[in-house]
Amino acid sequence: MATAPSEYSEGSIRVLKGLEPVQQRPGMYTRTDNPLHIVQEVIDNAADEALAGYGKKIKLIQHADGSVSVEDDGRGIPFGMHPEEGAPVIELVFTRLHAGGKFDKGKGGAYSFSGGLHGVGVSVTNALATRLEVTSWREGKVAHLVFSAGAVVEALATRQAGAGDRKQGTTVRVWPDAKYFESAALPQNELVHLLRSKAVLMPGVTVTLVQEKTSGAAETQTWQYKGGLRDYIAQNLQHDPVIPIFDGSGFADRQNESFAEGEGATWAVAFTEEGAPVRESYVNLIPTSAGGTHDSGLRDGLFTAVKGFIELHALLPKGVKLMPEDVFARASYVLSAKVLDPQFQGQIKERLNSRDAVRLVSSFVRPALELWLHQHVEYGKKLAELAIRAAQSRQKAGQKVEKRRGSGVAVLPGKLTDCENRDIAHNEVFLVEGDSAGGSAKMGRDKECQAVLPLRGKVLNTWEVERDRLFANTEIHDISVAIGVDPHGPNDSPDLSGLRYGKICILSDADVDGSHIQVLLLTLFFRHFPKLIETGHVFVARPPLYRVDAPARGKKPAAKVYALDEGELTAILDKLRKDGVRETAWSISRFKGLGEMSATQLWETTLNPDTRRLMPVQLGQLDNGQTEQRITKLMGKGEAAARRELMELRGDAIEVDI
Numbered sequence: 001m002a003t004a005p006s007e008y009s010e011g012s013i014r015v016l017k018g019l020e021p022v023q024q025r026p027g028m029y030t031r032t033d034n035p036l037h038i039v040q041e042v043i044d045n046a047a048d049e050a051l052a053g054y055g056k057k058i059k060l061i062q063h064a065d066g067s068v069s070v071e072d073d074g075r076g077i078p079f080g081m082h083p084e085e086g087a088p089v090i091e092l093v094f095t096r097l098h099a100g101g102k103f104d105k106g107k108g109g110a111y112s113f114s115g116g117l118h119g120v121g122v123s124v125t126n127a128l129a130t131r132l133e134v135t136s137w138r139e140g141k142v143a144h145l146v147f148s149a150g151a152v153v154e155a156l157a158t159r160q161a162g163a164g165d166r167k168q169g170t171t172v173r174v175w176p177d178a179k180y181f182e183s184a185a186l187p188q189n190e191l192v193h194l195l196r197s198k199a200v201l202m203p204g205v206t207v208t209l210v211q212e213k214t215s216g217a218a219e220t221q222t223w224q225y226k227g228g229l230r231d232y233i234a235q236n237l238q239h240d241p242v243i244p245i246f247d248g249s250g251f252a253d254r255q256n257e258s259f260a261e262g263e264g265a266t267w268a269v270a271f272t273e274e275g276a277p278v279r280e281s282y283v284n285l286i287p288t289s290a291g292g293t294h295d296s297g298l299r300d301g302l303f304t305a306v307k308g309f310i311e312l313h314a315l316l317p318k319g320v321k322l323m324p325e326d327v328f329a330r331a332s333y334v335l336s337a338k339v340l341d342p343q344f345q346g347q348i349k350e351r352l353n354s355r356d357a358v359r360l361v362s363s364f365v366r367p368a369l370e371l372w373l374h375q376h377v378e379y380g381k382k383l384a385e386l387a388i389r390a391a392q393s394r395q396k397a398g399q400k401v402e403k404r405r406g407s408g409v410a411v412l413p414g415k416l417t418d419c420e421n422r423d424i425a426h427n428e429v430f431l432v433e434g435d436s437a438g439g440s441a442k443m444g445r446d447k448e449c450q451a452v453l454p455l456r457g458k459v460l461n462t463w464e465v466e467r468d469r470l471f472a473n474t475e476i477h478d479i480s481v482a483i484g485v486d487p488h489g490p491n492d493s494p495d496l497s498g499l500r501y502g503k504i505c506i507l508s509d510a511d512v513d514g515s516h517i518q519v520l521l522l523t524l525f526f527r528h529f530p531k532l533i534e535t536g537h538v539f540v541a542r543p544p545l546y547r548v549d550a551p552a553r554g555k556k557p558a559a560k561v562y563a564l565d566e567g568e569l570t571a572i573l574d575k576l577r578k579d580g581v582r583e584t585a586w587s588i589s590r591f592k593g594l595g596e597m598s599a600t601q602l603w604e605t606t607l608n609p610d611t612r613r614l615m616p617v618q619l620g621q622l623d624n625g626q627t628e629q630r631i632t633k634l635m636g637k638g639e640a641a642a643r644r645e646l647m648e649l650r651g652d653a654i655e656v657d658i
Helices: 020-024 036-051 089-095 121-127 188-201 228-236 293-312 324-328 356-375 377-404 435-444 467-472 474-483 512-528 530-534 566-578 599-607 624-635 640-650
Strands: 057-062 068-072 129-138 141-148 151-160 169-176 206-212 218-223 246-251 264-271 279-283 331-338 428-433 450-455 503-507 538-541 546-550 559-563 587-590 614-616
Touching (some): 036 057, 036 121, 089 121, 089 151, 188 206, 228 246, 228 264, 228 331, 264 293, 293 331, 293 377, 324 377, 435 450, 450 474, 467 474, 503 512, 512 530, 512 624, 546 566
Antiparallel strands (some): 057 068, 068 169, 129 169, 246 264, 546 559, 546 587
């Protein structure tokens, strides 16, 4: 029986208001496995007060009824009326997305350095709680406010502070709503680690955890680290370090031309021969469990300093090539970076994406380690020996893989500019559109681990080409020989032992023609090299389409900012306007193609692993049969009518889900 068509009209469009977006799609704003992150948002606000120098104590209480309280002795949340919104500021902070005191960094605002970016954090906490109570002590008064499911249920009440009241500070008590989380219980080990890390990163600040019991008793733990990162990493190492712990810090002053005053990092690094490395990094006290560009800066600084020491003392054996992972492999570290305007990946801030953080951290770590190594030459030689052994082990592993391929290896294409390393875990090949772009890529690449194979024109549409006819096409023959894998079908078991690169990266212009070349190459891999997609070896590089030359603003120097598309360009220009930059003060350049980029620009935007955008190609939600039908409609020679219909209906929103 036919079903009635669903109605789609003006009334079908729903506009979510207030905190409804969070409650409808909580996974966009926080972790939903447990409530730790929404509690962490409150802890981070208390830590920001201490980081700004206004508090010395943070206390978290786990109540017997399942609620959690966070107390601090900071300035207290303002509770007067907002001059524009006509509502108490304390109410706006907890009920409005994108309301907060951390937007005006570097301009005399409430916070110079903080983890808060979007004014989203505690409003998410409120939205996903059955009840939330806030008390603020400030300017001789006490304010109290209660919410339920994000809405005010007890209006703001203020009174004069009494004899037993605190002078200043904030207490937030939250009852997480279990329906939004897989488990309502806080992971205790993660909570303890989070609180202890705050004490480590802020020497002199006392952090306390109180666990109430149903019996009425309570357990209390208190942390205060006067020795900072060095003491912390020493306590957590499983084995004694090969050389003494290398710790230090560096921060930009007013005369620094590249970074804002106060930006920099504190670090402690230990090198061990055994045991799992201990690695933790933070940005403005926010834990970055997935690392990011500040970690890359530490790695770059360590590698450059150690490599320079080895070259100065001629310690490197003949035939051994040192790579960053050889120095970094046995390094344990705790890194705490301070970044004026950090850019994170996602709301839960697990990874730092700020490109300048690589140079920021490296610029302080490298000279400090160089000086330390030259002052302690014997320790420097021990560290060099550790790195050289790691390099030799890596190269031996690469040679074993080479031998398993046998002697019948095809001659590599003449236009392939190969890399020097043979470890496929780190090797990459870029399939580049055109000889001009290929020339820039060859000059800009890292020759140790990045290869370049230029492709002439548009690759053959191979969707309906038989496998035994593929090698009649020179470009496809060269791709297969270069990557070391023969064409195969979805049900075959191809020999991947000859694979020469861990990452096969499609690199084309950021325009319509470039997108067409991407589709042709993706069609080739999906049809004739499907196991490379299944095993995660195929990627699409995303070069920028625009460059914005931004003038100096405030404490920020003049900079070149790149945008992938119109959307990012609009966001960049909006940010410049928000920073008070005049419309005529910036300039916008549009790249006509990769060949128009200099080698340096191509490295910075598309090739550098620390700053590029590299998109993995994965099989989507469709099963193989449905995916094959869709690509047949897009790429089949006899499907012109179906393609036209598809473009007419969905030409503005079509997306190939490979």
